[in-house]
Amino acid sequence: MSGTGGYGAHGGEFGRDDDEEQGEHGGHGGHGGHGEHGGRQGPYEADSAPRERLPEQRSDGPGSPGDGERENEGAGPDQPARIPMPRASVEDSGRPLPDLTDLGDLAPVPLDLTHDVLKSLLGAWALAACSAAETAAVEDHLGSCGACADEARRLREAVGLLQRPESLDLDPALRTRVLESCLVRRPPRIPVPGWSVPYDAETARLDALLQDFGDSEWHAPVRLRWFQDDTTTSRRTTVAGVIAHLLSVDGLVATALGLDDPLAEIVGAGRTGGRGVSGPVERTEEFWRTSRFPPTRAVRAPWREQSHHLVRTVSFTGSGTGGLAVSYGEFALPLHDAMLDRAFECWTHAEDIAEAVDYPYQPPAPRHLHKMIDLAARTLPTALAERRRRGLSAPARTPHLVPAGTPGRSLRLEIEGAAGGEWLIPLDSPGAVGSAELEVAHIALDALEFCRLAAGHIPPEEAAAGQIGDREAIKDVLFATASLSRM
Structure with missing residues (x-):
């Protein structure tokens, strides 16, 4: 049986396992060679049984003869040299693959694909999931096929609709950055006092959160x-009820500044027989109780x-009003501390609202948070x-109160x-010096x-605090921090 032309892979070692039977009956020869029943034998004769490759014939390193040299060893002058066979892969022979750097820059082989195949690739092309060769073939085809070009355009538009929509919410720090940039270029004629800036920022952030609420x-x-x-x-209310609470307590600062109290008609006399309602909790409870309907979105305005009005008033009156006393009923705070207190409560309740509607909410800017701390x-x-x-709390350790202004x-x-820092807290007298x-x-x-502890959102026993020293003093300070909270 005469062999066929071309490269006789079945007559050599490459691919012998798959075609042993063909090699035994003649198989395919080399370049136009013949099988066992006639013609000139190639460099490797077809034996009656497949030969085993001896261990010493393996190429063990760069110094050993290559496969091509061994294949041409039996070729006479009148016989053409056998073209070296390609090396086997690592899985076939155990020898390492050639270094990719030795292959040089290989140009991608252009694909010759039918129209149906190219049309089936349009979806993957629109998703940018094709290989480089497939992408080149598809794009070359789109230049000559109008129907596929229209389909590709529609698929690309559809892919755009599949993209996850980006959040339309502005960065909470954007307002601060814009204002700072503007104020650097042109300072305000009437600056806002530094102690009221945190309140201005936190009310603006909460208002932005409420803007799109249904x-x-x-x-x-x-x-x-x-x-x-x-x-x-704890006390259960609604988002509108929280804003009504902030409106009620902010009214304490408004009345201290001589502004109208928006709850004057509601809580002026209250249930106290004309004595008025002065404390934060009393004002809130009276507002909730006397409201004809539960608070709604109308309370936001x-x-x-x-x-x-509060920020505008303290800006016009200047920083000199910072010492004005603001009564909270059982205690009073200077105006500059009252504004920080209102900023802290605004942020705390904004987190309560964000948690209720499952919306992320960032803490205040570090410089503002430091003032609250x-x-x-x-x-x-x-x-x-x-x-x-x-x-x-445990009684003072000293036999008598430490005089005001002296160390204790x-x-x-x-x-x-x-937003942190260090503070020395006197333990035995509020007038002592740390x-x-x-x-x-x-x-x-x-x-x-620390802020969530001061807001009463975590109990003192669960506060993750590093502690060293007097355990009783540590417990007293942690519980005193939690006692700063109120509704």
Whole structure:
């Protein structure tokens, strides 16, 4: 049986396992060679049984003769040299593949595909899932086939609709960055006092959160939490009820500045027989009780208008009004601290609202958060004294109160993070001065952890605080921090 022309792969070692039977009966020869029954034999004769490759014939390294040299060893002068066979893969022979750097830059082989195949690739091409060769073939075809070009355009437009929509919410820090950039170029004629800037920023952020709320979000249930008498207390309301609460308590600052109280007709006399309602909790409860209907989205406009009036008024009156007393009923705060207090509560309740509607909400800017933490740290000595007076805290260790302005036993409060710092908290008297020499304990807390503790959102026993020193003093300060919270 005469062999066929072309490269006789079946007569050599390459592919022998698949064609042993053909090689035994003659198989295909080399270049035009013949089988066993006639013609000139090639360099490798077709034996009656397949030969085994001896171990010493393997190429063991760069110095050993290559496959092509061994294949041409038996060729006479009148016989053409056998073309070297391609090396086997690693899986076939165990030898390493050639280094890719030796292959040079190989140009991609253009694909010759039918119209039906190219049309079936349009979907993958629109999704950018084709190989480089397929992409080139499809794009070359689109230049000459109008029907496929129209289909490709429609698929590309459809892919655009499959993309995940990006959030349309603005970066919370965008307003601050824009204002800072503008103020650097042109300072305001009437600047906002630094102690009221956090309130301005937090009310603006909360208003942005409320902007796109529908009726279902406004009536979403919200649970307000605070710490009272060493226990966690909560009150259930709605998103609109929270804004009504902020409106009620902000009215305390408004009345201190001589502005109209938006709740004057509602809580002027209240249930106290004409004595008026003065405390934050009383004002809120009276507002909720006397409202004809539960608060709705309509409460947003008066709350936002009042916040604008507060910032505008303190800006016009200047920073000299910062010491004006703002009454909270049982206690009073200077105006500059009251504005920080309102900023802190606005952020805290904004997080309550965001949690109720399952929406992410970022903490305040670090410089604003630092001022809020500083207010809480400055209030702790008074809170410790109040708890001691009510029998909720251990009595002072010193035999008598430390005179005002003198050093006393102290706890070092370390707040970590960009908004943090260190404060020495006097333990035995609100008028004492913190002293590093008389330090008896040290607490380290993350900034947000400390703020959530001060807001009554986590109990003191669960606060993740690093502690060292007097355990009783540490416990007293943690519980005093939680007692700063209120509805």
